[in-house]
Amino acid sequence: MNAIRVDSKALTLRFKDKTIPCTIGRSGACSADTKTEGDGCTPLGSWSIRGALFRPGRSTPPKGITLPWRWISEQDGWSDDPLDPNYNRPVSLPHPFSAETLIRDDPLYDIIVVLGHNDAPPEPGNGSAIFFHIWNEGKPTEGCVAIARREMDGILLALAPGDVMEIR
Numbered sequence: 001m002n003a004i005r006v007d008s009k010a011l012t013l014r015f016k017d018k019t020i021p022c023t024i025g026r027s028g029a030c031s032a033d034t035k036t037e038g039d040g041c042t043p044l045g046s047w048s049i050r051g052a053l054f055r056p057g058r059s060t061p062p063k064g065i066t067l068p069w070r071w072i073s074e075q076d077g078w079s080d081d082p083l084d085p086n087y088n089r090p091v092s093l094p095h096p097f098s099a100e101t102l103i104r105d106d107p108l109y110d111i112i113v114v115l116g117h118n119d120a121p122p123e124p125g126n127g128s129a130i131f132f133h134i135w136n137e138g139k140p141t142e143g144c145v146a147i148a149r150r151e152m153d154g155i156l157l158a159l160a161p162g163d164v165m166e167i168r
Contacts, residue, residue, distance in 0.1 A: 002163040004049075004132070004155070006145055008042060013147060016158065020151045026140035029167060032117070035127040035143075037082055042143050042167060043127060048116035049163045052156065055103065058110040062157040072109070076102040082124035089122065100129050108134050111152055115145075115165055132165060 005014040006022060008029035013022040027040035035043040051068035053076075054061055061069050077099035079086045084097035091099050102109050113132035122128070127143060135146035145165065147155075 002158065002160065003046075004163070004165045006165060006167040008044065008167055013145065015155055018154075020147055021138065022145055022147045023135050023138050023140055024145055024167075025143040027143075032126075035118070037080060037125050037127055038142075039127075040140070040142055041127075042141070042145060043117050043130060044167050045117070046164050046166045047130070049132075049159055049161075049165060050114040050116050050119070052159075053102065053109075053112040053114065055110045058107065062153070064157060066160045067113075067156075068161065072102045072112075074103050078102060078129040080128045087122050087124050088118055088128035106136065107149065108136060108146070110134055110149070111156070113156075113159070 008024050011022055013020045024042035025040045029044050030041035032043040032045045035041055053070060053072045056071050075092050077091045077093040077095055079089055079091045079097060079099045081097035111134055115130050115132055117130035118126045131144045133144055133146050134149050134152055
C-alpha cells in the first residue's frame with residue numbers, strides 16, 4: 001500500500017521519495033467531523049483512493065495503470081446537494097438536484113483521482129466531491145487537494161487499489 005501524505009500547513013505532498021508543492025481548500029484544513037458542504041475546507045484524515053477519471057482529448061490513462069478508471073463526458077456530474085438521495089455520488093446531467101459539472105473549461109478536472117471522503121455511506125451535508133486533481137497554478141481549491149499536471153502524470157502510474165491519501 002502506498003500513502004500520499006499531505007502536509008496541509010506546509011502545502012506539500014509527499015509520495016514515495018518525492019516532495020511536491022500542493023494546494024488545498026480556500027478555507028484551509030479542518031477536522032473531518034466539522035466539514036460541511038461548501039465551506040471550502042479540506043478534511044483532515046486518511047482517505048482511500050477509489051479510482052481515476054480522465055477527460056478525453058485532454059488526458060490519457062498511463063499504460064499499465066492499476067487504479068480503476070473511466071472516461072468522463074458532458075453528462076458527468078457529482079451531486080453536491082445534501083437533499084439529493086445521490087449526494088456525494090456521480091450523477092448524469094442534467095440532474096434535478098445541484099451537481100458539479102466534471103467537464104470544465106479549465107484543466108482542473110482533466111484528471112480526477114476520487115478520494116473516499118464521506119462516501120461509505122455519504123452523510124448529507126458533510127462534504128462532497130473531495131478529489132485529488134490538477135491545480136490552478138497553486139491557487140486554493142474548494143476543498144480538494146491539487147498539484148501541477150506534470151506531477152500528477154508522474155504519480156498516476158504508481159497508484160494502486162488500496163492506496164490512501166493522508167491529509168494532516
